[in-house]
Amino acid sequence: MSKLLFINSNRGKAAAIFQKYFYTERKILKNGEIIFMCPKKDCYASIKIDEHRRTVLEIRGEHTRHLQLTDSEIEKHERCGQKFHQLYLKLLMDLRHFIRIIMHNFTVLILQSGK
Numbered sequence: 001m002s003k004l005l006f007i008n009s010n011r012g013k014a015a016a017i018f019q020k021y022f023y024t025e026r027k028i029l030k031n032g033e034i035i036f037m038c039p040k041k042d043c044y045a046s047i048k049i050d051e052h053r054r055t056v057l058e059i060r061g062e063h064t065r066h067l068q069l070t071d072s073e074i075e076k077h078e079r080c081g082q083k084f085h086q087l088y089l090k091l092l093m094d095l096r097h098f099i100r101i102i103m104h105n106f107t108v109l110i111l112q113s114g115k
């Protein structure tokens with residue numbers, strides 16, 4: 001598995017899984033590229049991701065003293081991420097609906113005041 005999987009970590013920071021390793025967002029560079037680092041202590045492995053968060057540009061260092069994630073762990077993260085994504089979409093829909101109502105009321109108000 002070499003695809004980049006983005007997940008939401010419970011600390012609110014962006015997190016990703018790449019080649020069965022877990023990474024958390026560490027730093028955004030001036031050119032927009034993002035450094036993700038292994039959150040494990042004593043491990044300095046990191047990856048560099050393009051500004052659109054699609055591809056891994058560079059892999060730095062190697063993971064030490066810890067194992068890769070298991071498939072079931074990755075699956076768990078993936079499911080959790082999807083749930084979050086669905087929640088986000090629903091919120092967006094609600095918001096759009098809300099804005100439409102406001103805009104409608106606003107238009108009615110303008111029409112009425114123009115009379």
Ligand SMILES: [Zn+2]
Nearest residue numbers: 038043045063
């Ligand atoms: Zn590591």
